[in-house]
Amino acid sequence: MNSHTVERVQSASTQIPDQRGRFGEFGGRFVPETLTRALVELESAYAAARKDPTFHVELNELLKRFVGRPSPLYHAQRLTKLAGGAQIWFKREDLNHTGAHKINNTLGQALLTLRMGKKRVIAETGAGQHGVATATACAHFGLPCVVYMGAEDVRRQKPNVFSMRLMGAEVRPVTSGSKTLRDAVNEAMRDWMASVENTHYIIGSVIGPHPFPMMVRDFQSVIGREARAQCQETFHRLPDTVVACVGGGSNAAGMFFPFIEDASVRLIGVEAGGRSSSSGEHAAPLSLGTPGVLHGSYSYVMQDRDGQTSPVHSISAGLDYPGVGPEHSYWKDSGRVEYTFCRDDDALATFDKVARNEGILPALESCHAVAKAIEIAGTMNAEQNLLICLSGRGDKDAAEIARLKGQDY
Amino acid sequence: MSVIDERFADLRASGRKAFIPFITAGDPSLDMTGRLLLRLSQCGAAIAEVGIPYSDPIADGPVIQASYTRALEAGIKLEDIFATIARVVPQVKMPIVSMVSYAIVNRLGPQRYVEDAQRCGFSGAIVPDLLVEEGDELREICRQRDFSLIHLVTPTTPRQRMLRIAECSTGFIYFVSVTGITGERTELPQELYEQVAWLRERTEIPICIGFGISRVEHVRQLAPVADGLIVGSAIVRKFVEANDPEVALAQVDELARALIGAMG
Ligand SMILES: Cc1ncc(COP(=O)(O)O)c(C=O)c1O
Numbered sequence: 001m002n003s004h005t006v007e008r009v010q011s012a013s014t015q016i017p018d019q020r021g022r023f024g025e026f027g028g029r030f031v032p033e034t035l036t037r038a039l040v041e042l043e044s045a046y047a048a049a050r051k052d053p054t055f056h057v058e059l060n061e062l063l064k065r066f067v068g069r070p071s072p073l074y075h076a077q078r079l080t081k082l083a084g085g086a087q088i089w090f091k092r093e094d095l096n097h098t099g100a101h102k103i104n105n106t107l108g109q110a111l112l113t114l115r116m117g118k119k120r121v122i123a124e125t126g127a128g129q130h131g132v133a134t135a136t137a138c139a140h141f142g143l144p145c146v147v148y149m150g151a152e153d154v155r156r157q158k159p160n161v162f163s164m165r166l167m168g169a170e171v172r173p174v175t176s177g178s179k180t181l182r183d184a185v186n187e188a189m190r191d192w193m194a195s196v197e198n199t200h201y202i203i204g205s206v207i208g209p210h211p212f213p214m215m216v217r218d219f220q221s222v223i224g225r226e227a228r229a230q231c232q233e234t235f236h237r238l239p240d241t242v243v244a245c246v247g248g249g250s251n252a253a254g255m256f257f258p259f260i261e262d263a264s265v266r267l268i269g270v271e272a273g274g275r276s277s278s279s280g281e282h283a284a285p286l287s288l289g290t291p292g293v294l295h296g297s298y299s300y301v302m303q304d305r306d307g308q309t310s311p312v313h314s315i316s317a318g319l320d321y322p323g324v325g326p327e328h329s330y331w332k333d334s335g336r337v338e339y340t341f342c343r344d345d346d347a348l349a350t351f352d353k354v355a356r357n358e359g360i361l362p363a364l365e366s367c368h369a370v371a372k373a374i375e376i377a378g379t380m381n382a383e384q385n386l387l388i389c390l391s392g393r394g395d396k397d398a399a400e401i402a403r404l405k406g407q408d409y
Numbered sequence: 410m411s412v413i414d415e416r417f418a419d420l421r422a423s424g425r426k427a428f429i430p431f432i433t434a435g436d437p438s439l440d441m442t443g444r445l446l447l448r449l450s451q452c453g454a455a456i457a458e459v460g461i462p463y464s465d466p467i468a469d470g471p472v473i474q475a476s477y478t479r480a481l482e483a484g485i486k487l488e489d490i491f492a493t494i495a496r497v498v499p500q501v502k503m504p505i506v507s508m509v510s511y512a513i514v515n516r517l518g519p520q521r522y523v524e525d526a527q528r529c530g531f532s533g534a535i536v537p538d539l540l541v542e543e544g545d546e547l548r549e550i551c552r553q554r555d556f557s558l559i560h561l562v563t564p565t566t567p568r569q570r571m572l573r574i575a576e577c578s579t580g581f582i583y584f585v586s587v588t589g590i591t592g593e594r595t596e597l598p599q600e601l602y603e604q605v606a607w608l609r610e611r612t613e614i615p616i617c618i619g620f621g622i623s624r625v626e627h628v629r630q631l632a633p634v635a636d637g638l639i640v641g642s643a644i645v646r647k648f649v650e651a652n653d654p655e656v657a658l659a660q661v662d663e664l665a666r667a668l669i670g671a672m673g
Pocket residue numbers: 100101126127128129130204205206245246247248249250251252317318319363365366391392393
């Protein structure tokens with residue numbers, strides 16, 4: 001990255017969040033006292049790393065030679081024709097090593113783990129993409145790694161479970177609660193409560209207590225920085241509209257953040273609309289939830305009258321989460337980003353559409369963004385450009401899609 | 410002076426220590442929660458801690474976690490818990506504090522949570538996921554109403570910070586014995602005794618130790634340095650292991666008397 005963009009990003013992010021990790025009223029640190037020291041330590045290690053050019057050189061080298069960055073900006077011409085409006089562009093995070101944007105964050109945090117002198121890594125995973133990306137970073141650096149994964153997700157994302165184990169990570173299925181991502185985060189936090197002195201918890205999205213939401217956003221911002229430059233190079237303007245799917249919100253935050261100050265760029269986050277808008281049938285806290293506390297921060301969440309987290313559902317394991325990063329809550333309430341949702345069946349239909357028209361198998365998570373983007377592109381004109389964060393590839397979903405369609409895999 | 414302050418003043422005047430049982434509200438039923446509180450009071454518990462079941466308790470080990478899940482699955486709501494406490498408080502001789510996640514306090518709003526909790530007879534709250542930095546609003550509300558707000562210190566808390574937490578706490582300080590989650594331990598860390606003693610010399614506020622305490626040996630070891638000891642999982646577990654709640658109740662009675670006996 002050039003020094004100008006570093007400065008721009010750093011100045012924006014030193015104001016937001018504030019000292020207490022607040023994005024407006026959202027964010028903060030709602031965790032047991034036991035974790036405070038580790039969070040303070042992480043905060044200062046990250047602040048030091050951020051100012052240290054050798055850290056950036058090291059990370060950028062890894063992103064280039066290990067991940068394969070920059071990921072291409074791809075003109076989806078047949079989808080553009082199908083949508084009948086704006087030019088549709090994919091930012092190809094699916095082409096990264098390990099198949100999703102998650103690796104941008106895990107390498108950054110693994111480097112910090114080493115800087116802090118911690119000897120062990122834990123992580124949670126939903127779709128398994130973050131688990132694989134963490135296992136990969138740990139194998140690369142020789143760090144032992146334990147990944148917590150909901151038992152339901154172990155079932156529906158088998159290939160990723162196998163990959164993690166191949167790279168030496170221990171996958172611990174979580175059988176409490178809904179057996180999905182939220183419970184995996186709980187278990188990882190409990191592990192960290194006991195292991196905090198020698199273990200770093202690599203959180204997989206822009207969620208959790210300060211400084212995680214800020215730090216993960218910064219690591220993922222490479223997506224938006226590259227895309228911004230690629231748009232200017234390719235069509236000599238900024239995109240008119242940028243669309244990304246939102247689970248915890250890391251690919252979206254990374255894509256949006258470098259465009260936040262570009263008022264002409266419309267930013268749209270797409271949540272998991274599931275089967276319907278009734279409680280328990282979707283995972284769309286920004287669209288259908290209320291502000292509350294979950295997993296260490298104050299943000300929109302699906303909760304009942306008493307503050308108990310509500311069950312959620314999504315066809316895609318990576319979006320099947322009742323909370324969302326606090327910065328998205330801030331962007332929502334400030335009106336800077338619009339949030340909408342996409343239903344399970346639209347996402348599934350979009351998988352086929354992208355596969356057949358573009359020769360790309362997108363992750364089911366990313367299909368949520370593509371589905372909405374096709375709709376929106378149709379309302380725009382052919383001179384306009386719509387950029388989608390294609391956050392990951394769909395190989396991991398093939399078996400589950402076959403099962404849903406009643407076909408052999 | 411709050412009810413809890415008075416309780417510790419009495420205990421200190423007579424050279425006694427507080428036995429503080431923790432139970433989960435609504436596990437196995439709210440009716441049993443009421444009976445259990447009554448029984449613990451008769452056994453000589455100084456204060457009781459009632460856990461408000463929460464869907465995502467990250468500081469809790471498997472025993473308490475599972476009890477929260479059972480209570481929530483049984484459909485226990487906050488207003489039912491408040492109603493049970495309101496019914497029980499006039500019959501017991503000990504103050505009762507709620508152990509409650511900030512997710513729940515925040516959902517009601519700190520003002521309303523404290524008002525409702527106090528109206529039904531709770532004397533204070535322990536909010537395990539509320540750090541002192543995030544606690545200004547709740548602390549002020551509690552202070553105005555003489556409702557104790559008990560903060561936690563842990564083995565990972567730096568010493569200067571311990572003093573700050575002690576200053577922010579009212580009623581007592583909850584000294585977490587281990588770096589980890591709730592649940593019984595065979596042995597407690599060696600440094601614990603010294604850490605508590607260090608803080609003991611620097612603050613007036615009562616210090617109660619919790620997490621992992623389940624045995625008579627623990628109590629003998631720790632009672633001399635603390636104002637009170639908190640026992641949770643060892644009690645909650647009885648209701649999991651005995652398939653008859655009446656049997657569990659008798660076992661809790663026996664455990665409570667043994668632990669109180671060991672406090673000297
Ligand atoms: C490909 C892909 N996209 C998106 C997500 C959702 O996460 P986030 O919202 O943090 O980008 C995941 C999570 O597993 C994923 O694997």
